[in-house]
Amino acid sequence: MSFAIVQLGLALCLLPALVWVGVSRLGPVGAVFFGVSILAIATSMVGGQTDTSSSISVHYNRWAWAIGLTGLALAVLMPRKPSSGARMFEGAAIGVIMAVLALLKVTFFLGFTVPVVVGLLLHKNNKGLGVAIFAGLGVVAATTLVMGVTFWGAYFDDLIRVATSKNRPFPGESLMSLLTAPQYLATSIVAFMACVTLRQSDQGKAAFLLLICLPGFYYITFQNFGNDPIWLIFLMVFLMANRPDRDMRNAMGWSMRGAAAIITGAAFAIVAPIYLNVLTSSLHHYAVNTASYAPFLPIVAEDIQTANIRSQSVSTLQRVDGGASGLEGFVSEPLEKEPRMLGGIVFPECQNQTGVVATVHAISGAISQIIPAKGGALYVADVVSAHWIEAGMMPAKGSAPWYYGGLPGFENAEYLLVPKCPALLSVRNAMLAEIQAHENVLLTPLDETPLYGFFRIDVLDVEKSSKNEVEREQKS
Structure with a gap:
């Protein structure tokens, strides 16, 4: 119950930013899809993948995806009517989000930093970038006040130790497999075609922003257990926000609006098993057969349980x-x-x-x-x-x-x-x-x-x- 309440608290913290992304950047369908998706990821009772067994394992990966994709949307999706006040609010939200990612799982911080900074600069949101830096430093200062200066030395030492460890350099497939193996090749093709479609519909800035997001997406997926391409949800939303005009056609006469719709559908087809598992996990958890589980620490605590295997x-x-x-x-x-x-x-x-x-x-x-x-x-x-x-x-x-x-x-x-x-x-x-x-x-x-x-x-x-x-x- 405590774990579920904490996840609900995270969802409530993300809600204002999600509402703002939907109102300022997306249409009704895109806004509802993005909001529901992020809230489902934040409150899920599975780590991802397609196994319906309830598990709070690697919850920090889910939380980082939910937090990080919210900040990324604020940075790389162009608002319809930019305003000075809104840009300051967005900058503060982005700064806090990036600082939280650095403390929660630095992999996400590294993967999102470049597209976030470039997105703010390309959208000429220099004020938002400045506020983001100050907000991030504020989180650092607050952490130092609570944890002490020595915390940072210990934290960086841990990061270096893990990064240089030969014991588990990555938890799943190799980076090359994520790019070329048959199981993942369709994801790479969809990502590449999304960039091409945006470029051929005269949206060079949007194509470039999506392109520079991909290295971070792949790096995070490579470093996460299960190698789930959760970022395909963001790719779909990005295409919705930058959907080509009806009369836009490429040199071969193909409708770019239709191409964007096909790519969005293909992306959903790839991520659907994982997405639907995350979306319905609370129902599976409610109806789980408790006979197939046993206490993880029988003497100490009965409430945290693990599969019998x-x-x-x-x-x-x-x-x-x-x-x-x-x-x-x-x-x-x-x-x-x-x-x-x-x-x-x-x-x-x-x-x-x-x-x-x-x-x-x-x-x-x-x-x-x-x-x-x-x-x-x-x-x-x-x-x-x-x-x-x-x-x-x-x-x-x-x-x-x-x-x-x-x-x-x-x-x-x-x-x-x-x-x-x-x-x-x-x-x-x-x-x-x-x-x-x-x-x-x-x-x-x-x-x-x-x-x-x-x-x-x-x-x-x-x-x-x-x-x-x-x-x-x-x-x-």
Whole structure:
């Protein structure tokens, strides 16, 4: 209920700007379509795609699309009757929106900055651009006042760490696939033809603005899980706002008004499954079969639930031993020549395929019984690290719930948990390699089960130890 109320609050915040876009730039059909679409994206109960299962996962992507496309409409759609007061209001709204995007998900900020700035300049809205800059700086100042100056250094450090991480450079298809793969090629053709149609209807400025929007659209889609081309909704609205005159024809005699209508219909046909899923998600959520879901954190909270395939159905992936099975020469090489060992415990080449939640719950329940670890700072050698929540422990200061590289926060940890069948094997092995490289860390095994190894972390005084060793050698 809290989550639904927050989304409703976001929709209400966007409503004035959406109404203004509709009144000042669009006809009745375009205004209603754009407004309903943005509000549906903001309040949806699915992350997108075509799976009707209710999910609040990656909600920040939806919110960023709703917020960003609203600001983009104010910047690149030409108002019918520009006025000084309206331009200042639009500039303030755009500035706040861009600052929010920079804090919510910087991918959207990077993708929308160029078309927003160019749109304001081409529409000769210099006053709006100035107000937007001051409004954005106001949000930065307010954030600094609340969070402190050190927040920005930490935030930029996180951005750099994620951008340079080899663990997950992008969450889905490659950028080249989004441009040329059969599944996405129709989207590229529609986008290209929309620009051509506007150019051939003597709307060079509109064609140019749409063209410079495309790199940002593709970059954002490339960086978002699911690779949903939500931006096709904006392309449709853009064509509605710049619909060619009835008598406009190109050199071949084709009606540009008819071409724009065909392209708009084609864009809707491509995005329709995702769009209709988003639009009807609240109805699906209301009628969902709760028997197919279970609490995400049974001990801590009953209200956040996850699909049974994550919570109750556990399966693992393990490499086949070619020599033992008669498949010599046909199976993949092991990731490492020797099994990874730590503190005398062997960690096999195994990866959790489904049931990650159930595994985390079982491990958390087990380590919660280790009395010395109660309330201690826990570090987990895996891509996810939510075990501390149910284990009665604390996260290591400086660590993160998702792994992107390095050992952030390890120096503040008191205990180390190493799953024997992690959610991502490559991450666990990379973390263990870095942990083993620490010369001043002593790991004492406290518990071992078929699911995990659990260690106490002791930091050694290397300088003192070296001095003592030198003194012993001198005495001998």
